[in-house]
Amino acid sequence: MCPKSGSERKHCWVCYQTEDESDEEWVRPCRCKGTSKWIHQQCLQRWIDEKQKNNLTTKVACSQCKTEYVLVFPPYRRFVYFLETCDRIIYGTSPFACGIIVIGSLYWSALSYGAVTVMQVLGQEEGKAAMEQVDPLTLLLGLPSIPLMLVLGKLIRWEDQVLKLWRKHYRRIPLLGYLVGTPAEKSIENAERYLTGRDNFSDPVAGTRMFCGALILPTIATVIGRYLYPKVSSNFHKTILGGLTFILAKGVLKIYLRQQQFIRQTNRKVLNFDENDTNDPKSKLAKSESAPIVRS
Structure with a gap:
């Protein structure tokens, strides 16, 4: 028998063994010709497993000629086929079931929060x-809307509007400039752009802060109303007064803080490079803090 030439000899393009070096099963799975048309059955199986990445329904094709491999599985027994069908159904419906469970959990959490808030505001x-006097359907729809309305209420940023008016008319009231300081005129535009971006709701931290602040507001309002307005007989009125007091006080402090940050940003300076600098952070901090703040 004549020996096979190099082009006729089977050569696995995965493990690079020839038919003379291996007794494993060979297969020609695609249209490739020459030395790349043959491959070991087991080598191809491993290569297909890597491409499918545990998803047996993924179709795999040859990387050279793009021919899709024909995969044949041995038949299942009826019971095994039934189990696999059930597994596929569960796998396909799991995302929808998870979504329903998450939405249901959020709904019942909002419902419970609304009920607790009502008893907290009005008294137990x-x-x-x-x-008990309200229609059950109204409760099922109204109570979950309480946390939603609180979160939407946090979107009303009245402090920003007050700050804009303050910065627009502060020159007319010299006393305000003396109390809180005066920004550097040349850097006002850059400072406003910087401080506006800090409270962007696209920031995850800002979003969680807004969410937590909205949900804790009824508790804070109840506590403040109870201790600051003990002579008010109605629990509801106490909570309303406590909430307004907290919102107003918090807003004033926030406005003051933002204005101080704004002034500090406008008075920022870059120091000259000093070749004899010892790179001591404390000395740099002392130099930066010694920069004067302009006041009217």
Whole structure:
């Protein structure tokens, strides 16, 4: 028998073994010709497994001629086929079931939060009595909307509007400039751009801060109303007054802080490079803090 030439000899393009070096099963799975048309069955199986990445339904094709491999599986028994069908159904419906569970959990959490908030604002007995007098369907729709309305209320950023008016008319009231300082005129535009971007709701941290602040507001309002307005007989009125007091005080402090940050940003300076500098952070900090703040 004549020996096969190099072009006729089977050569695996995965492990690079020839038919003389291996007794494994060979297969020609695609249209490739020459030395790359043959491959070991087991080598091809491993290569297909790497391409499918545990997803047996993924189609795999030859990387050279783009021919899709024909994969044949041995038939299942009926019981095994039934189990696999059930597994596929569960796998396909799991994302939808997960979504329903998450939405349901959020709904019942919002419903519970709304009920607790009503009893917290009106008082435990008054809150229960008020909810018992309301239609159940109205409660199922109204109570979950309480946390939603609180979060939407946080989107009303009235402090920013007050700050804009303040910065626009502060020159007319010299006393305000003396109390809180005066920004450097040349850097006002850059400072406003910087400080505006800090409270962007696209920032995940800012979003969580807004969410937590909205949900904790009824508790803070109840506590403040109880201690600052003990003579008010109605629990509801106490909570409203406490909430308004907290929002106003928090807004004033926030406005003051933002204005101080704004002034500090406008008075920022870059120091000259000093070749004899010892790179001591404390000395640099002392130099930066010694920069005067302009006041009217």
